[in-house]
Amino acid sequence: MRRTNTFVVRPRSDQDAELLHELLDASASLWNELTYERRQNYFDGESIWDTADYRKQYVGVLGSATAQQLIRKNKSAWNSFFSLTEKGKHCSPPGYWGNEDDGRTLRTYIRNDQYTLELGDRSRLEIPVGKELKDKYDLGYTERLRLEVAGVPKWGGKQGRLELYYDESSNQFRAFQPVTVDDSRLDAPLASEEAALDIGANSLVACTTTTGQQYLYHGRDLFEKFRDTTREISRLQSKLREGRYSSNRIRQLYRGRRRRRDHAQNALVRDLLDRLYEEGVSTVYVGDLTDVLETHWSIRANAKTHNFWAFRAFIDRLACTAEEYGITVELRSEAWTTRTCPNCGSTTDTIRHQDTLTCSCGFEGHADLVASESFLRRHQNSESSGWRTRHTVSRQRHTGVPRPMARPVRFEWDSHEWLESPRSHRPKEARTDQSIHV
Ligand SMILES: [Zn+2]
Numbered sequence: 433m434r435r436t437n438t439f440v441v442r443p444r445s446d447q448d449a450e451l452l453h454e455l456l457d458a459s460a461s462l463w464n465e466l467t468y469e470r471r472q473n474y475f476d477g478e479s480i481w482d483t484a485d486y487r488k489q490y491v492g493v494l495g496s497a498t499a500q501q502l503i504r505k506n507k508s509a510w511n512s513f514f515s516l517t518e519k520g521k522h523c524s525p526p527g528y529w530g531n532e533d534d535g536r537t538l539r540t541y542i543r544n545d546q547y548t549l550e551l552g553d554r555s556r557l558e559i560p561v562g563k564e565l566k567d568k569y570d571l572g573y574t575e576r577l578r579l580e581v582a583g584v585p586k587w588g589g590k591q592g593r594l595e596l597y598y599d600e601s602s603n604q605f606r607a608f609q610p611v612t613v614d615d616s617r618l619d620a621p622l623a624s625e626e627a628a629l630d631i632g633a634n635s636l637v638a639c640t641t642t643t644g645q646q647y648l649y650h651g652r653d654l655f656e657k658f659r660d661t662t663r664e665i666s667r668l669q670s671k672l673r674e675g676r677y678s679s680n681r682i683r684q685l686y687r688g689r690r691r692r693r694d695h696a697q698n699a700l701v702r703d704l705l706d707r708l709y710e711e712g713v714s715t716v717y718v719g720d721l722t723d724v725l726e727t728h729w730s731i732r733a734n735a736k737t738h739n740f741w742a743f744r745a746f747i748d749r750l751a752c753t754a755e756e757y758g759i760t761v762e763l764r765s766e767a768w769t770t771r772t773c774p775n776c777g778s779t780t781d782t783i784r785h786q787d788t789l790t791c792s793c794g795f796e797g798h799a800d801l802v803a804s805e806s807f808l809r810r811h812q813n814s815e816s817s818g819w820r821t822r823h824t825v826s827r828q829r830h831t832g833v834p835r836p837m838a839r840p841v842r843f844e845w846d847s848h849e850w851l852e853s854p855r856s857h858r859p860k861e862a863r864t865d866q867s868i869h870v
Pocket residue numbers: 773774775776777778791792793794795
């Protein structure tokens with residue numbers, strides 16, 4: 433069973449920090465050059481696999497194993513893209529890690545047998561670097577770069593490929609370490625459960641699973657920050673001299689805005705998929721954007737979400753990352769589910785006010801969580817049960833989705849990671865009728 437550790441790594445000196453920067457930047461450069469060549473070939477209708485020898489070009493800086501690892505990662509990104517496209521999914525071809533002018537996304541992948549993670553009072557990580565960097569930074573011929581590890585990684589087990597990246601917003605180097613945990617140490621869930629997501633702006637993602645779990649990722653703070661930056665961009669744009677359309681400062685603001693969003697999205701996708709995997713979820717239903725555009729979203733709400741959240745990019749990321757977990761993402765119509773009362777099934781007696789959905793039957797709940805619950809009930813095993821042709825909503829309650837029993841788990845973004853909000857465990861919740869969730 434796979435789990436992912438995330439932790440912060442710290443260079444022990446400015447020189448080490450510089451070395452690490454250089455290593456990650458060269459990795460991004462390899463990735464971008466290879467991606468550029470493959471995209472050109474792809475759009476020209478030619479084979480994407482015949483490329484220059486990037487291992488040879490980057491072996492000096494990255495070392496052979498890391499250069500090869502990046503090439504392999506790139507190959508598997510293209511393979512995922514082709515396999516999703518074949519299945520009729522909308523997925524963009526692999527993209528760049530930033531660019532040279534605006535700054536590349538600093539990231540690398542280290543093969544599982546090439547790094548050492550030692551845990552203890554002073555946990556540390558050792559990674560290989562190429563000979564050119566060793567010479568430049570006075571590392572011995574057999575020496576590796578040693579980094580301090582902050583905190584204690586949660587999972588032990590057989591280590592997988594390490595992902596290292598520089599998080600600009602927190603000015604920290606961070607690592608993702610997948611590990612394979614011995615099954616006997618866990619109650620292995622049978623992966624046949626399902627989940628549905630409602631994607632929005634105030635709640636970035638509301639999720640309900642067939643195991644009765646609900647997750648809510650709050651987006652308000654992120655959105656406010658996005659809005660402030662957008663206002664500042666407009667202000668600066670209004671001050672530009674005639675004939676000019678941008679400035680360095682404006683480009684910088686756009687870039688920062690995009691990076692914060694990408695970072696939060698990435699982290700959300702990982703956090704959510706870790707949880708769904710643990711619940712034994714094998715299929716995730718997501719509302720189809722085209723449907724969403726046409727039906728129930730107001731133009732304003734949609735523009736807000738679309739800009740901020742980059743819906744399509746999020747779905748791509750979700751689908752591509754889900755494949756790593758063996759979870760399938762299915763796009764489905766979500767019409768009407770935001771208005772359906774999960775208690776009595778009515779779509780006409782409900783009122784949505786801000787985040788709350790109330791029904792004349794007495795039900796009151798968080799509108800986005802309710803939407804994900806109705807969406808799940810509507811699509812769960814829809815092929816096999818064939819109930820999509822039925823319109824009697826009360827029957828939907830018998831398709832096997834229990835009313836969520838557990839309290840919804842809420843998450844807030846602290847600009848590094850999604851933290852469980854203390855609001856998840858309000859004491860009064862214990863007394864709340866389980867059929868009514870707030
Ligand atoms: Zn009702």
